[in-house]
Amino acid sequence: MRLPYFPLSGGAPTATFKPLKAQASSNQEGEIIDKDIVFVAGSTGRVGSRTVRELLKLGFRVRAGVRRNQLAEALVQSVQQMKLDGEAGKPETQPISNLEIVTCDLEKKGSIIPAIGDASVIICSIGASEKEVFDVTGPYRIDYKATKNLIEAATLAKVNHFILVTSLGTNKIGFPASFLNLFWGVLIWKRKAEEALIASGIPYTIVRPGGMERPTDSFKETHNLVLAKEDTYFGGLVSNLQVAELIAFMAKNKRLSSYKVVEVIAKQTEPLKPLEELLGKIQPQREILGEYEVDSRPNVDSTSIATETFSRMTAPKARPLSPYFMYDDFKPPSSPTPSKAKASSKVTSSSASGD
Template sequence: MATVSVALASPVSAGAVRSSRSPCKQQAAAIPAFASRKRLQRLQRHGVRAAAASTAGSFAEPPSATVPISRQLPEADERFGGLKVLVAGATGGVGKAVVQQLAAQGIPVRALVRDGVKAAGMLPAAGQGGGVEIVEGDVYKFTTVAKALQGCNAVICATGPTDRLNPLGPFTVDCEGTKNLVAAAQQQGVKKFVHVTSIGCDDPLFPLNAYWGVLFWKKQGEVALQRSGIDYTIVRPGGLLNEPRSGQKVGHVVMEGPDAFGLPPRKRPGSILRTQVAEVCVAALVEPSASGKVVEIIAEENAPARPLTELFASV
């Protein structure tokens, strides 16, 4: 019987990989409107703490307790041979679906979580050929991230701040946390890094930026990955859903390049199931045409059904 193992990531030296001064911190002074010093101090007096890494779409409905495993990708796909994937944000809606789909295909997966006991009750115990390894850590702490990545050669990052009252959450998770993951991936020699962000990252006026500049900070995380030299795919989903809205059927994935979707009338709006986002992320690990691309995805009921290979190649 396959098992779930829980480990605590112990400190390791960051060496010269992480610079002493973060570009994200330099950017922080440029957007004082997102959180004034007095407001930060007032929130901190009331016990507001920096958010850690777990996925929760900022403009999405809450993740459900159970996420169905999609079967769009073939099981035992030989292209996944030799991969061991670290999933950051593994207990969030998208992250959990990613772990389930990887495990269902027997792909070795390590889940980076803050609470190992909680994660053990949420994540699948086994796939076809092994268990889900759970490692406790925090993306804001480089040493735990570096330790968690040891032995992995691929990353799917589906992190996001969970405390909407915390003005430091998006900066902490989406900028600094992503930067730590990227630096640790460079140190480890990771072959592929799939990063989940959001539509609107190229639009400074997108309404979500009223939430502590969340898309601004996600964009900084994207830039850090793009400059890293690691083979990457950045996946920007629309509004995240657990199931189709009332009266609607499951739509087919629509994929475009950067800054394609957004708010009407200038752009097309759209939403997508978390399981569909997970399918795109898992496919991006091994799909050559996904390499070095930023893709935006929604699902539309009237869109034609197209293989993910074809969708990636079309962008």
């Protein structure tokens, strides 16, 4: 079932444009996942909004999750201004027809699955607002709890790929991680979100970008991407646009990016390399063999691992011999054993009373 997308409005976009709330259906109702639909959480942020546009360039249909429709006005206007080259002999395509705005508050679990709908890929680039620096609960509520809510909903929706954007320095101690954690432990909560995603069983990619505050979109003209495995870098810079381009590429190349934790910065001295080459050098934490997910271990026959995994899944559980097995953990309290010190003191006192 194809959901309603934004119609192209005539003329130039205006600030009074009001996005409509799209009614998404739940995968729990028997909907088939559409491999061309991506749900983006944090779609109005600096990384998220650029990611939406990059996904549209690659031909995806994008479902942008926002807490309130009014927050999406700038995103809709920027997409309306996009023009993509069509095929030879055909007019330019209009990306706005492939954008859908859905209201979704990740702190309210009930709104998440309907917003995901039949999306096959989820991209999460949310984070506690830097403007609300005095909100002690921000990193816990947004970077961890809201992200965890989305992960749980994605598990129920049976999505095929979950891309999570966290931060360089996550899972590290020392500068600048210790400095960033002064913002109410933000990197600690981001790490907790990473752990929740890895434990969920969903094919995942975790992207840890360097600092994105200073570099503008033109940063890529002088600085080329560097990708590394987890816990490699302590610092570095990269632009929001470079991260967005990488995320969109990962969504398009699931097998190449799944089960990887990728740190990304950009260097002026680094030669320009294709993303396939950069990403291909990072080893996945797991690999997919057919429908079975298998830990990637060197010098081990993958087929035998898959067979072993299947055997464990299908082997019947041993039935306890005793009908009282549920009481095995229930033990009556035992009387304390007198210590030697107490025993010796009793002997001494009895000896004294005997005198």
